[in-house]
Amino acid sequence: xxxxITKYGGLLLKAMGQTLILALYGLFFACIVGLIFGLxxxxxxxxxxxxxxxxxxxxxxxxxxxxxFFIYFGVPYFLNTIVGVGKQVTLTALQAGTxxxxxxxxxxxxxxxxxxxxxxxxxxxxxxxxxxxxxAKTMRKIVMPQAIRTMIPSIINQFIITLKDTxxxxxxxxxxxxxxxxxxxxxxxxxxQTWAVVGIMYLVVITIxxxxxxxxxxxxxxxx
Amino acid sequence: xxxxxxxxxxxxxRKCFGDLEVLQDISTDIYEGEVVVILGPSGxxxxxxxxxxxxxxxxxxxEIVIDGKDxxxxxxxxxxxxxxxxxxxxxxxxxxxxxxxxxxxLAPTMLKKASKEEAKDNAMxxxxxVDLVEKAHVYPAQLSGGQKQRVAIARALCMNPDIMLxxxxxxxxxxxxxxEVLNVMKALAAEGMTMVIVTHEIGFAxxxxxxxxxxxxxxxxxxxxxxxxxxxxxEARTIDFLNKVL
Ligand SMILES: Nc1ncnc2c1ncn2[C@@H]1O[C@H](COP(=O)(O)OP(=O)(O)OP(=O)(O)O)[C@@H](O)[C@H]1O
Ligand SMILES: [Mg+2]
Numbered sequence: 001x002x003x004x005i006t007k008y009g010g011l012l013l014k015a016m017g018q019t020l021i022l023a024l025y026g027l028f029f030a031c032i033v034g035l036i037f038g039l040x041x042x043x044x045x046x047x048x049x050x051x052x053x054x055x056x057x058x059x060x061x062x063x064x065x066x067x068x069f070f071i072y073f074g075v076p077y078f079l080n081t082i083v084g085v086g087k088q089v090t091l092t093a094l095q096a097g098t099x100x101x102x103x104x105x106x107x108x109x110x111x112x113x114x115x116x117x118x119x120x121x122x123x124x125x126x127x128x129x130x131x132x133x134x135x136a137k138t139m140r141k142i143v144m145p146q147a148i149r150t151m152i153p154s155i156i157n158q159f160i161i162t163l164k165d166t167x168x169x170x171x172x173x174x175x176x177x178x179x180x181x182x183x184x185x186x187x188x189x190x191x192x193q194t195w196a197v198v199g200i201m202y203l204v205v206i207t208i209x210x211x212x213x214x215x216x217x218x219x220x221x222x223x224x
Numbered sequence: 225x226x227x228x229x230x231x232x233x234x235x236x237x238r239k240c241f242g243d244l245e246v247l248q249d250i251s252t253d254i255y256e257g258e259v260v261v262i263l264g265p266s267g268x269x270x271x272x273x274x275x276x277x278x279x280x281x282x283x284x285x286x287e288i289v290i291d292g293k294d295x296x297x298x299x300x301x302x303x304x305x306x307x308x309x310x311x312x313x314x315x316x317x318x319x320x321x322x323x324x325x326x327x328x329x330l331a332p333t334m335l336k337k338a339s340k341e342e343a344k345d346n347a348m349x350x351x352x353x354v355d356l357v358e359k360a361h362v363y364p365a366q367l368s369g370g371q372k373q374r375v376a377i378a379r380a381l382c383m384n385p386d387i388m389l390x391x392x393x394x395x396x397x398x399x400x401x402x403x404e405v406l407n408v409m410k411a412l413a414a415e416g417m418t419m420v421i422v423t424h425e426i427g428f429a430x431x432x433x434x435x436x437x438x439x440x441x442x443x444x445x446x447x448x449x450x451x452x453x454x455x456x457x458x459e460a461r462t463i464d465f466l467n468k469v470l
Pocket of ligand 2: 272391
C-alpha cells in the first residue's frame with residue numbers, strides 16, 4: 001500500500017485532477033444541453049417535443065461505452081472517409097470524452113429538467129400569463145425557480161453518476177484515474193492495493209461533493 | 225343604464241377541445257362597470273368561456289372585442305391586453321417563490337408599469353384594501369385560503385385593471401372564509417369595477433350581480449337581472465339547476 005501512495009500517489013492525484021477536469025467540462029456542457037432539450041420538451045411545439053424525445057430515447061438506449069467509441073472512432077471516420085471533408089478530422093480523447101459526457105449526462109439532465117418543470121402547478125404559469133407576463137418571463141421568474149428547488153437532489157445525483165462515468169472513458173485512452181491506475185497496476189502488479197486506493201479516492205471526492213451539495217440544498221430550502 | 229359603453233363584445237363564440245364542443249354559440253355584451261355572474265352546472269363551459277376572454281384558451285370560432293379591439297386579431301399583443309383584464313383563480317395561484325409583496329410587485333415592475341418604490345407603495349395600498357397589511361412579508365404557504373384569495377385579488381388590482389375575471393374564487397375555501405373574500409368583491413363591485421364572475425354562491429350573485437348569465441351545454445340558456453333569472457326563471461334547465469343548488 002505504501003508504495004502505491006509514496007511512489008504513485010502524485011501520479012494518481014494528477015489523474016484524479018484529469019478526471020475532475022473531464023467531469024467538469026462534461027457537466028458544464030451537459031447543463032446547457034439539458035436545459036435546451038428540457039425546455040424543448042415542455043414548450044408548446046410538436047417539432048421541438050419530438051426532437052427532445054428522440055434525443056433522450058437514443059442516448060438512454062445506447063451504453064456509454066458504445067457512445068464513446070462511436071464519437072472517438074466512428075465520427076472522425078465518418079467525416080474523413082465517408083463524407084470526405086477536406087482536411088483530416090481527429091478528436092482528442094478529452095474532446096471526445098467531453099462530448100460523450102455532455103450527450104449522456106445532458107439527456108438525463110433534460111429529463112430531470114422536464115420533470116421538474118412539469119411538477120410545478122400549471123396554475124403558476126397561468127397566473128403569470130394572466131397578469132400580462134410573457135411565457136419566457138413567467139418561466140424564468142416563477143416556474144424555473146420552483147422547478148429547480150425540486151430538481152436539486154436529482155441533479156446532484158446525476159452529477160455524481162457522471163463523475164463516476166468518466167471512468168468509462170478510460171477506454172478511449174483519456175488519462176483519467178482508472179486509466180492511470182491500470183498503468184500503475186501493470187508496473188507494480190499490486191492490483192489489490194492499486195484499486196483499493198483508487199476506490200478510496202473516488203469515495204473521498206464524491207463524499208466531499210455530496211456534502212457540499214447538501215449544504216447548497218439546505219441553503220436553498222431555507223429561503224422560504 | 226342606457227348610454228353605457230360596451231366593454232366586452234362576444235359574438236358567436238365557439239370553442240372545441242378536439243371533438244368536444246364546449247362552447248357552442250355564445251353571444252353577449254358586457255358593459256363598463258357591469259357585474260356579470262355566470263351560473264351553470266359543472267362542465268357547462270363557464271371556465272372555458274371566462275378563459276377565452278383573456279385568451280388563456282384560444283377560440284375555435286367567433287369574435288371577442290374588448291374596448292373596440294378584436295383580441296384574436298393578428299398582431300395583437302396578448303400580454304399587453306392581459307394587463308387590463310386580469311383573472312382570479314379558484315386555487316389562488318399565488319407565486320410560491322415570492323412573499324406577498326413580491327407577488328404583488330412582480331408583474332408591475334417587470335412590465336415597467338411602475339418603479340420598485342411605486343409598485344411597493346401601491347401594493348401596500350391594495351393590501352390595506354383587503355385588510356392584510358400585516359402579511360406583506362409572509363410567504364403564500366403561511367396564509368389561510370381566504371387570505372390567499374384576498375392577496376390574489378390585491379395582486380390583480382396592482383395591475384390597475386379595467387376588467388376582472390373570477391373563476392369560482394370561493395369554491396376552494398372553507399365555509400367560514402367565503403365571506404371575507406365575497407366582501408372584498410362586493411367592495412370592488414361598488415367601486416364600479418367591470419367584473420365577470422363564475423360562482424356557485426347564489427346569495428352573493430343575487431346581491432351584487434347586475435346581470436346573471438345561466439349557461440348549460442355550451443349555450444347561454446337564460447340571462448337577465450337576478451330577479452329575473454334567480455327569482456323567476458323561465459327555462460326548465462335553469463329551474464332545475466336552481467332547485468339543486470338552492
Ligand atoms: N383543456 C381541456 N382539454 C379538454 N377538455 C377540456 C379542457 N378544459 C375543459 N375541458 C372540458 O370542457 C368542458 C367544460 O369545462 P369547463 O371547465 O369550462 O366547465 P365549467 O362550467 O367551468 O365546470 P365546473 O363548474 O366544473 O368548473 C368539460 O367537459 C371539460 O372536461
Ligand atoms: Mg370551472
